[in-house]
Amino acid sequence: MTNTMETLPLADRLARQLRDLLISGDLIPGQRLSEAAFSERFDVSRNSLREAFRLLTKDGLLRHEANRGVFVSVPTMATIIDIYRVRRMLECGALRQAWHQHPAVRTMREAVESAKAKREQADWLGVGSANMMFHAAVVALSDSSRLSEFYAHVAAELRLGFLLLDDPEGLHAPFVDLNDTILGLTEKGNAHEAAHQMEAYLNLSERAILKAFERSADL
Amino acid sequence: MTNTMETLPLADRLARQLRDLLISGDLIPGQRLSEAAFSERFDVSRNSLREAFRLLTKDGLLRHEANRGVFVSVPTMATIIDIYRVRRMLECGALRQAWHQHPAVRTMREAVESAKAKREQADWLGVGSANMMFHAAVVALSDSSRLSEFYAHVAAELRLGFLLLDDPEGLHAPFVDLNDTILGLTEKGNAHEAAHQMEAYLNLSERAILKAFERSADL
DNA sequence: AATGTCAATATTGTTCAACAATACTTCCAT
DNA sequence: ATGGAAGTATTGTTGAACAATATTGACATT
Known part of the structure; x- marks a missing residue:
């Protein structure tokens, strides 16, 4: 066929x-x-x-x-800030009300393990992809096709932002372990703390990207 | 020009x-x-x-x-359910982290007052519009153009769902006072309780619409 | 050298007509 | 009625055409 x-x-x-x-x-x-x-x-x-x-x-x-x-499109700092507002809303919201046995949890685990493996091989592009997969899975916890599609759009836009930078290692690798922590909390059913950790993650990640933007801007 | x-x-x-x-x-x-x-x-x-x-x-x-x-498009029950997941995520999330002096609060107030006036005149279509405006303003609290645009799309889809029904009064009018309550809580800075009330609102509204759908389905 | 003007050129915005591929209708034979 | 075969209408896609706008380049002025 x-x-x-x-x-x-x-x-x-x-x-x-x-x-x-x-x-x-x-x-x-x-x-x-x-x-x-x-x-x-x-x-x-x-x-x-x-x-x-x-x-x-x-x-x-x-x-x-x-x-x-x-x-x-040329993403600006305003773009990044807006996208991270979306991410906080969708990802933290999804975690906060997640059921610890939801099918997407399995996808989250696969993503974390894939990320660790790729990191082992210093395959930073692979780490980045696995990272994206993890966060998409988090949003999938909310069981809404519209939210997932919307998130996919925003993630693509964000990816455009990453292209302006050139530090695939520094932007993804440090966060693999935080993902693992969030996964663990979710599996244990500690949804509230998982959401809290995700917010910390996103704040950190946002700041790192904005910092990199700043650097690349004043060349 | x-x-x-x-x-x-x-x-x-x-x-x-x-x-x-x-x-x-x-x-x-x-x-x-x-x-x-x-x-x-x-x-x-x-x-x-x-x-x-x-x-x-x-x-x-x-x-x-x-x-x-x-x-x-012909909205189905699955559509309605998905849309309400989106609404809970966006509207409750926006309220939970809202600043009580945010400009959008003023828009919320205007919407509530408009809704009350229209209800007085039994202008149910007007009540519906004011209601939509209120909820759009709630999402605007999150200060994200992407979230607001996304919400506008979903609201348009939901509107399509309303068209299948024909009970403009029953579907909007009872909720005007709940909006007012939510507005009051937001103005007082009681974000958490506002979000909580919004969740109750959305659950109620969703159930009413699904019920109406059920009725219109078995004709 | 810098700036402004104006024609020449290239690109987008939109329409139109054509034709292939697919779906829908009609009508006939069983 | 039921199935099938032709004929018709609709979508899918293309290519060419032309108006409107933007870019370029040559030239003149300061």
């Missing part, structure tokens, strides 16, 4: 391809995306490409300037 | 027009939206219209079936 992906509307497939290029860093923040160039590159019509552009613009990954084209 | 709205891309303007038709009930859940009919109606090309359709599909207001077209 054909892959479920193959049957999606063209615009959706394009949007996904572009999103992958974005979060993998092939397209860098600020870069202009010419309609002609990309419709040629993907061998699709300009119309189809424009539909995809609009979807990603709505996600905040692209920015649209009238009569000038679309550009890869 | 020209209205800021006039300069938006055509697809965005179309999406807004369509959204207005949707939440005002001119288009009813389940209805199919023919590309030909609507591109004629709005006097735009099919391509532009399709861009708008995609935007609204991403918002959950429309549903897209391959090679069959787009339809107005």
